[in-house]
Amino acid sequence: MHTDVLEVDGLCKSFGGVKALRDLSFTIRQNEVLGLIGPNGSGKSTTVNMLSGAMPPTSGQLRLGGVRVEGLNQWDRVAMGLTRTYQTASVFPEFTVREHVMLGCEARRTVSPVAHAFRLRRNRAEDRQMQERVDQALELTGLTGDRDTIVGVLSAAQQRFLMIATALASSPRVILLDEPAAGMISHERETLAGMIGRIRDAGISVLVIEHHMALIMEVCDRIVVLNFGAPIAQGTPAEIRGNRAVIDAYLGEAV
């Protein structure tokens, strides 16, 4: 079947006269961590917003497992296995951690919430299955001990892990991480790096946008580099590190 899980083909985005993204193409393969890097304003977040469905592309195609998805709603894409997290911690602060992650399961439910509320259909098996999925997501993100904690009192890093756990609860094929390490201190970044590795090992492909180069070089199998809305390089971390254009545009000499 498709080993390319997500195919991005000729993606463009214009805001009025500003071309935020020009002809971006790349693929994310099964069990792969792909990094998307570039200076501020190079179009990274715009790319994630278009992949997740938060923003329509001006032109270009997106295929998830071979199926075109660029016309679909955000929630439909989640149901198909394409999910994301945000650059700033975006959570439901009043829920407990468990309730929060449970909401991530909604996209995969087969029993409608109305039927569920009035117990019109038997759904114990599904409930149990979702509960297990939540437990797994908590385990993978190290939040098991905080399952009954109110989300609002978690630390910023924990809220970021919670976003990942909630995304994982929807059983994604691809998870898009928008600057997951922003504001994290070194040991939290290490935890995150381990987490990304385990997510990949669980058979989920990861696209990660990040400014922290050590993290990117550590976790990524391949990297795509953007500059002024256009791709300037693709390759393994070693190739990117040695790429002249990338060094000039973004990395600088010191790395």
Add this chain to the structure above:
Amino acid sequence: MKFKTLLMLAALVLFLALPQLITVKYYLHLCILALIWVIMAQGQNLIQGYTGYVSIVQAGFMGIGAYSSALMGSHFGLPVGMTIILAPLVTAVFALVAGYPSLRVKGHYFAIVTLAFNMVIFIVLLNFTHLTNGEAGISGIHKPGYGRGAMIDFYDRQVYYYFVLAIAVLMTTLAAVIVRSRIGQILLAIRQNEDLVASVGVAAWRYKLFAFVISAMFAGLAGALYAHYQSFINPEIFGVAQSMDAILAVIIGGSGTLTGPVIGAFFVVFLPEYLRFADSFRLILYGLILVLATIFMPRGIVGLARDLGTRFGGRK
């Protein structure tokens, strides 16, 4: 938890015994109105308290329920019991039509759109005289069991009290089932962070529309019960001012709680009555109490009681 159950049972016993305890007939009348308002407020709470969307059309929907139930009875000769059941369905159709476009806008804009919708309902009730008899209203609306030599005499105030009480309990239970289900979780999620709901994989608009339509159905039912209780309706009580009362009932009682709307409903029905002594200062006093209540009890009476409970009893 056990304490809560005990409290609920006590409240239920109190409600059941109330007609025996009340000596002044007028207070029983007010209690019936308050119970009808409990249904209104429970509906308002679903959209306002749980979903976080302040809707200013609850009284308008009450009007649709009241007029549709009365008119279905007088025009098609349907039995009152049936028109009371049909009234919320008619209201739901209107809410669906109104809600679909208005829920595309968020926050304050939604409030304004619903406010406009309430005004439209009011104007239609006032000017579509052919059907609604305009300002003069509709009188002589029958009570349930009319003309069938019914076993239960709904013209007896006590009987109507228990009838409305049963429905109010039923609707509060329905609200409880909804808010404690997955739907309730999604509504709460919308209130906290609507943009995130979509990226978690949930089509928020469906749930917003659901909450809006259900809240309208509560109001429609309340309107039907009101019409058949008073035997007379005119557009006056279905205006924006009454929609504000529904909002206040939720805020004063405690929004996003199930007990809040019950307390709030009795509050908005009884408070103006108790302020009658102040005569022309009544409305000023009413306004003042509301302002002070919102400032000093932002989470309503239920929120205040919970705080006090935690402080003195160590109970959550």
